[in-house]
Amino acid sequence: MSLKGRKQAFRVTRGVGDAAEMEEYEIELDEGMVVLDCVHRIQHEQQPDLAVRWNCKAGKCGSCSAEINGRPRLMCMTRMSDVVAETPAGTPIEIRPMKAFPHVKDLVTDVSWNYEVAQRIAPVKGPEAPNWEFNQAEAHRVQHFRECIECFLCVNTCHVLRDHARFDAFAGPRNLVRLAQYEMHPLDEEDRLPEIKNEFGVEYCNITRCCTEVCPAGIRITDDAIIPLKERVVDRYYDPLQRIWRAITGRKVRM
Numbered sequence: 001m002s003l004k005g006r007k008q009a010f011r012v013t014r015g016v017g018d019a020a021e022m023e024e025y026e027i028e029l030d031e032g033m034v035v036l037d038c039v040h041r042i043q044h045e046q047q048p049d050l051a052v053r054w055n056c057k058a059g060k061c062g063s064c065s066a067e068i069n070g071r072p073r074l075m076c077m078t079r080m081s082d083v084v085a086e087t088p089a090g091t092p093i094e095i096r097p098m099k100a101f102p103h104v105k106d107l108v109t110d111v112s113w114n115y116e117v118a119q120r121i122a123p124v125k126g127p128e129a130p131n132w133e134f135n136q137a138e139a140h141r142v143q144h145f146r147e148c149i150e151c152f153l154c155v156n157t158c159h160v161l162r163d164h165a166r167f168d169a170f171a172g173p174r175n176l177v178r179l180a181q182y183e184m185h186p187l188d189e190e191d192r193l194p195e196i197k198n199e200f201g202v203e204y205c206n207i208t209r210c211c212t213e214v215c216p217a218g219i220r221i222t223d224d225a226i227i228p229l230k231e232r233v234v235d236r237y238y239d240p241l242q243r244i245w246r247a248i249t250g251r252k253v254r255m
């Protein structure tokens with residue numbers, strides 16, 4: 001089905017905080033449009049003060065995260081042909097800001113919490129010499145964690161934060177990926193497990209994989225990052241054989 005010349009209705013969040021409401025707009029579509037194009041057209045033709053965060057329009061900066069028809073997605077990577085196909089005829093396409101974060105205005109939310117948590121994470125602690133050498137296979141294990149574009153869609157869809165607002169006890173999927181990236185570095189010597197368990201709350205995750213499903217970078221957040229961190233916590237705190245071995249060897253670890 002061709003989109004060119006098609007009239008499409010949208011319902012977009014407008015306003016600040018609790019006073020925000022959904023307002024309806026109608027624009028004419030062109031072939032190849034993505035949702036962000038439509039938001040820009042609404043800005044250009046009808047609502048120049050519509051607030052929306054964006055930058056690269058190439059799925060690399062993570063700025064234009066939103067909820068489109070209830071699904072957390074990047075507006076710049078969501079094709080209108082797909083959205084029109086999934087939207088019942090005669091029903092407006094809904095664009096809302098991410099629910100998990102404090103609302104600033106229109107489609108903009110305050111995601112600074114993610115960076116505040118990141119500041120509390122101990123960085124990689126390796127050899128003092130700058131010429132670190134390790135096997136490339138070891139590098140591949142953590143390299144894909146660095147593909148995160150910090151769109152925070154994973155955090156927005158995580159029920160621990162979205163539904164239960166445990167921002168005080170849980171670091172969220174994005175920062176658990178950061179922790180895994182550091183923990184699995186082949187030369188890292190830092191011990192973060194007490195913080196991973198107690199401060200960053202890895203045990204709150206019940207492995208629904210909802211974060212993995214929405215990741216535009218294709219990172220297997222649950223299987224490659226969160227589950228290995230959980231396994232390390234279990235080994236130290238709950239494995240009776242590990243406790244016996246530490247008692248025999250006299251090895252001391254932070255608890």
